[in-house]
Amino acid sequence: MRLGLMLLALGWVLALGGGWAAHLVQTSGGTEVRDVRFPASDGARLSGLLYLPADASAEDPAPAVLLSHGYINTREMQSAFAIELARRGFVVLAMDMSGHGYSQGTVGANAFGGPAAFAYLQGLPMVDRANIGMAGHSLGGAPILFAAKANPDGYRSMVLVGSTPGIFGAPEGEGRAFPRNLAVVFGQYDEFPDLMWQVPTGGDIVNAPRLKALFAAEAPVEPGRIYGEIAAGDARWLQVPPITHPWEHFSGSGVGATVDWLQQTLEGEARPLPADNQIWFWKELGTGAGLVGAVLLMLGTFQVLSRLTGLPDAQPRGQARDRRWWIALVLTAAVPALTYFPFMALGQLFAAGPLFPQQVTNQLLAWALMNGLITLVLALVLRGPAPRFQHRWLAAPLIAAASVGMAYGAALACDALFKTDFRLWVLALKPLDGRQLAYALAYAGPWILFFLVSQRAVAARLSLKGQGAGAEMAAWAVALSLGFVVLLILEYGALFLTGRLLTPAEPLNTIIAIQFAPLLALIGLIGAFAYRRSNSYVPGAVICGQFITWYIVGGTATHWAPGA
Structure with a gap:
């Protein structure tokens, strides 16, 4: 009996103490985290976690970012990105794709839920509608690409993390015309190089014909170099950190690269910080x-x-x-x-x-x-x-x-x-x-x-x-x-x-x-x-x-x- 009571006591301490500690991190700087629901076009109820910085208001709207997780994941998997963006002053919506987490429907329904999630975020009074970015990991590239196609002038930049244009029916890239101000973060050891970019290894992405077409580059794409111009909306940026597909949303390099690009391309965050200044872990x-x-x-x-x-x-x-x-x-x-x-x-x-x-x-x-x-x-x-x-x-x-x-x-x-x-x-x-x-x-x-x-x-x-x-x-x-x-x-x-x-x-x-x-x-x-x-x-x-x-x-x- 004594052993059981000790295990129960320790279990509650770890469960509630760990939850409280995690809460302190994700609300750093006064961020509020809300569980939100919003409708898709067919009436299905979609789900998200909304991160609201303390200084974002209708009187002083803040830049915003829509985040999407990958296949057979949920909105919480994007918490590393959400925490780092929110503590810098971005309003963040981490969505559950259709058929995932608490979002109704099936996988792929309602354009993966992307347009509905974007519309919800864009309609919030504390969001600066002229400064909205998006980032999606793996299959999470699909909802943000659909959202971008439905709102071609409604967003300023995008990050595809371990993802690619055209993934599972999502809109294809159109050179440097679409998507706007695109960053590609793809792990050197990503497990999906064939599916995503038709190359044998993640490190070979620099030679991928599809990537070269996106960047309007004839030579191998140079990681870290900005192609095009952010002001013109046709910028392109590649990062190939030495990580795997599941590490792309669970590593300092994957998170840092995403935050870096969004800070470069969006304006008005209240507390700009170096990309490597991270607390999500x-x-x-x-x-x-x-x-x-x-x-x-x-x-x-x-x-x-x-x-x-x-x-x-x-x-x-x-x-x-x-x-x-x-x-x-x-x-x-x-x-x-x-x-x-x-x-x-x-x-x-x-x-x-x-x-x-x-x-x-x-x-x-x-x-x-x-x-x-x-x-x-x-x-x-x-x-x-x-x-x-x-x-x-x-x-x-x-x-x-x-x-x-x-x-x-x-x-x-x-x-x-x-x-x-x-x-x-x-x-x-x-x-x-x-x-x-x-x-x-x-x-x-x-x-x-x-x-x-x-x-x-x-x-x-x-x-x-x-x-x-x-x-x-x-x-x-x-x-x-x-x-x-x-x-x-x-x-x-x-x-x-x-x-x-x-x-x-x-x-x-x-x-x-x-x-x-x-x-x-x-x-x-x-x-x-x-x-x-x-x-x-x-x-x-x-x-x-x-x-x-x-x-x-x-x-x-x-x-x-x-x-x-």
Whole structure:
């Protein structure tokens, strides 16, 4: 009981303390952060976070910037740009693209939501309509390009961060005539050089024919040189920092280059600062602490309730780390990573529909369920001492649901008090809206089913009699995450050595895999903790199934909606 209370206390301290610290950073200089909604042309409700500097008013309007995140991300992913621009005096709207975050519709609907978001920002009384800029990362280039085409004289400059004109049907570039005053920030190690600029590596963008046409340049484009004239609206500027695609919106160089160009091309910010004067990473530390706190709240709640209801401690049968144990660990680590790319491809056949409307979630679920089948087959081959589980089929799942509910309550509290969530780079937990909660009800069952199979296998094969709690939790974490750690080392080792991924045809799935190394380690820790305190794999499976459902549904995109 004492351990559970300590975990609960520490979890709340980290969750609320981290949220408060993140709030202080994102409101630096008196900035106010508002959760806003605005309509699209078809009536769909779109979402954004509005950053209002203290000195922006109808009497003294400020320059403004529209920000858009990339595919299967949300508005919060642009907080680094938003914080740095707002503390310099820019009004900032970080939008959720259509079908992402809290924005209704499907991916690509209403021109990705760009024109509606621009119209909302432009109509704010504290915005200087003559000084509006835009910046979009990756697929986020599409909404701002559509907004620019719809408002050719309504904006002054644009930054495409890891993006390109014409992306997924967005307007194409027209030499130096469109877009106006364009900066391109593209990582030297970006994973999408083929898709974005039809070159083999990010560093080769300087030779890309499409880029040369945009810059009206015959020779390789020179990073850092301004082509054209800002006053004439035909300026062009390239930066190629030594970063990857996910780092372009999570690095000093990516953020600094974007802020630099917007400060050069827009006028009237109240507090101009050097581009390298940045504080956004302190906000990430705060929300990262909150993410740790959310996990501790789940563990603490489970510990307290399991003791109060008398759940038994685990009774493993295994005696030693023998050859069978090591084979089980290697297979547990290797099989999910080895099947990841092919099963994600097969998962495309699991098309988005009324019950399961998120295509990427469907692919991940297909990968998981097919791995569950493999686990069942391996369990028949790797026979060993029969485990002794004691299932409390009513109490254990209820306790597990209450454990996730405690973390969810903390997320609601941070959102209400501080306008922050739990996140660190690509990992994020945030409250779900009503639409997403309905999706989660459908997805939770299959995910729990997968974890019932996988965690039973891990408990049966890797738990040893007399093994300490720390050693057991470490073993589960390593077994579940090691395969993806090795996969990412191979992929990014090749990228940093050659400029190309080991599997250059899989850039999106490789980026998605980044989050699976820490996520699967967390699932291993949670599963082992719950098993040791219940002698059952059931509560751990319920916790992990609900946790993953919450995580994925809240962070990915909707691809089906009635009438879409």
